[in-house]
Amino acid sequence: MAPPTRLAQLSDQLSQQPPSRTTMTTTPQTLKDKVAIISGSSSGIGAAIARELSARGASVVINYPFPSLKPQADSVIASLPSPAIAVEADMSTASGPGQLVSATMAKWGRLDIVVNSVAVAVNKPLEEQTLDDWDALVNLNGRGTFLLTQASLAHLTRGEGRIVNICSLSARAPPPNQTIYAGTKGMVDSFTRCWAKELPPKYGCTVNAVSPGPTRTEGFAAAGEEQMKILQPIIDQTPVGPRMAQPEEIAWAVGFLCEERSRWINGVHLVASGGLFVD
Template identity: 80%
Template sequence: MSTTTAQQKLVDAAVAQWNRIDIVVNCVGVAVNKPLEEQTLEDWDQLVNINGRGTFLLTQKSLPHLTKGSGRIVNIASISSRGPPPNQTIYAGTKGMVDSFTKCWAKELPPRYGCTVNAVSPGPTKTEGFATAGDEQMKILQPIIDQTPVGARMAEPEEIAFAVAFLCEERARWINGEHLVASGGLFID
C-alpha cells in the first residue's frame, strides 16, 4: 500500500466482485524499531507512506462505493500511538495519524455516507510483522508484554479480529468515533 495506485486497484477488484463496499478495514502497518538517532528519512518515507498515506487513500477511494446507511470503516491504530515503547518514534507517530484520521472522519463522513468510523488499537500481537521486531527490540518489549493484566502474553490475531468484527456488526450501528483498545489491559486510557 505504499504506492499511490494500489488502493484504487483493491477498490476496483472489490467493486467488480461485489458491486459495492460494505466494510473498509485499514489494517496496514509496518514498524521500524530503532533509536531516534538511527531512524532515517527512508524509514520516515516508508512508514508515513504505508501507515498514513495507505490508510488515507484506501478510505478516500472506497467512499464512492461504500454502502449508504450501513457502511463501516475501521482503522487499525496501535497502543503505540498513545503509549509507545522506546524506539518507535516514526511508527507511533504514524499510528497517531491514523488515530486522528478516525476522530476527524467519525465527524465528517457519517452525515454524507451514513457510515461509522472507528479504530481498534491492538497491543502486542502474534503476527508475522511483530516477529520481525528483532532480539534487541524484544528485550525492551518482553517485560512490557509480561505486565499485561489479562495474561503475560501477546494477543492472538483472532482476538483483534473479533474487536474489528464487533464494530462491523449491524448492532454496532450507533458506535462511531470509538477507539477500542484491545491490549488485555496493557494500556488503559
C-alpha cells in the same frame, strides 16, 4: 545447549498456533451479503480479520502488495468459508488503494466494510531512523489509510458502511525505538477522530479504530532481539495475563464493530491490549 532466546521461542510458538476459531462454520452469518476490503490481509492481524469477517458471512478481499506474496494470499483464501478474492495492490503507492477498490467493485459491485489493516514498523533508536524509513512508514501506514478510505467513500453502502482503522497501542503509549511508527499510528488515531465526525452525515457510515497491544504475528516476531528485550517486560505486565494477544482476539473486536447492531458505535478507539493500556 544454550536456552532458546525470547525471539526463538516466539517464532516456534507462531508455528504451533492452533487454527483460528473463525474457521468454524457455526458462526452466525450476521454479515452475509456484505463485502469487505481488508488491506494487508495476506498474513498477521489482517488475515485474522479476513477469517473473522468471512466466518460471519462476508465476502472478503484479501490484499497483498507483491507477486511473491500471492501464495500466502491464496493460502488465506483457502481457509475462508465465504467467497473471497485476492488482489495485488501496494498500499504504499499512490495508485494501489484505488486499484484495490476498483477490483472489489468489478467483482461484487458493492462495498460495505473497509478495514485499514496494512502497516509496517521500524524499531530503531531515533538517531538511526532515516528518511527512507520515514517515507516507507508514512506512505504505507498514513497515506495508504488516507487513500484507501478516500477511494472507498463513493462506493460504501449508505446507512450500512463500516470503516475500521487498525491503530496501535503505540499511538498513545509507545515504547522506545518507535518514533516514526508511533507517529504514523498517531496519524491514524487522528484520522479516526476526524472522520467519525465528518463522514457519517455524508455517507451513512461509522468510523472506529481498534488498537492492538503486542500481538503474536510474523511481523512482531521480526522486531528483533533488542526490541524484544524492551518489550518483554511490558508484555509481562499485562493485567489479563502476561502474554501477547492472538490475532483472532484482535479480529473479534473488528468483527464486532462491523456488525449491523454496532450502528450507534462511532468514533470509538477500542483498545484490545488485555488492559496493558487504560485511557
